[in-house]
Amino acid sequence: MATTMLRLSLLLILLSSVVSDKCNPQDKKALLQIKKDLNNPYLLASWDPNTDCCDWYTVKCDHETHRIISLAIIDSGPSNFSAQIPPSVGELPYLETLEFHKLPKLTGPLQPAIAKLTNLKYLRISNTNLSGSVPSFLAQLTNLTNLDLSFNNLTGSIPDSLSQLSNLGSLRLDHNNLTGSIPSSFGSFKSNPDIILSHNNLTGTIPPSIGNLNFTHIDLSRNKLEGDASSIFGPNKMVQIVDLSRNNLTFNLSNVEFPTSLTSLVINHNKVYGNLPQG
Incomplete structure (x- = not known):
């Protein structure tokens, strides 16, 4: 009887360990490789191969599928x-x-393997020393x-x-070293994203096609843009x-029709002339 109870107890322990580890094995393998490639930082100390990766710090699993849906490596210190x-990172398909x-x-550059993450909705690689072009x-x-690729060392156009x-709601490329002009194709965004391109070395004019968009926030400050922004x-x-x-x-403020929604307009250090509308 005692032997039977012992065997039953051991079986229950084994079953509980299997049930508790909800993390997909392939996801765990990818995460452990990420940790290794990042030189096993202390920030990822909770990534223990003997524990459930759904419980690891910086990681989030889907409640139903238990696949990894979020990886947010943020260092506050x-x-x-x-x-x-x-x-x-490209081996985390969900x-x-x-x-x-x-x-x-x-x-280094933006890793091409990111292109494999076709379910990705939110991508932020910011405040790093990332270099190369916006791919x-x-x-x-x-x-x-x-x-959001802000506060990096990205170059090129x-x-x-x-x-x-087509689903983009916010585009941040600010605080880089980007050059060239704002693409005229930006006027064909279907989703009217907020566009933040400040603190770069962009040149040329603001494409008139931007007028096709109905965003709520645009910041093109601290570049080398010329011409009319009306x-x-x-x-x-x-x-x-609007910043x-x-x-x-260079444009005449007197000819501009401002929307009633406008709450902030910053246009200093340009060659703007004319008067703001009254009221």
């Missing part, structure tokens, strides 16, 4: 690792949120609603193909916040 974005934030020693493969992530992101405005627009400061823009 001094970063203790130096690495590039691991290619193994990922909807991917964040690498406040990691000043994260270097055109991002246009393949058609479910994206938020794209902005790819026209970003306008193919297409941003209009009596039927929903725009609330065009510190460019070389």
Whole structure:
């Protein structure tokens, strides 16, 4: 009898350990490879292969499928690792949120494996030392609603193909070293995203096609943009916040029709003339 009870107890322990580990084995394998590629930082100390990865810090699993849907590696203190974005992030096919934030020693280009994450809705890689260009493969992530690549060292031009992101609600490429002009294709965004491109080295004019959009927030400040910006405005627009400061823009404010929704307008350090409407 005692032997039977012992065997039963051992069986229950084994079953409970199997049941408690909800994490998909392939997801766990990918996460452990990510940890290795990041040189096993202390931030990921909870990533123990003997525990359920759904319980790991910075990770979130779907309640029903138990697949990894969120990976948010954010360092609130001094970063203790130096690495590039691991290619193994592309082995988390159910990922909807991917964040690498406040990691000043994260270097290299945007990893092409990210293009495999077709379920991705929120991508933020910001406040890092990321370099290289804004890759055109991002246009393949058609479910994206938020794209934030701000506060990095990205260079080169902005790819026209970003306008193919039909669900995008917010685009942040500010605080980089981007050059070239704002793509005229941005006027064909279907989702009217807020556009934040400030603190770059963008040149040329603001494409008139931008007037096709009905965003609530646009920030093109601290670039080298020229010409007329009046297409941003209009009596039927929903725009609330506009910052065009510190460019070389030239247009007559008296000819601009401002929407009633506008709450903040910053246009200093340009060549803007004319009078603001009364009222």
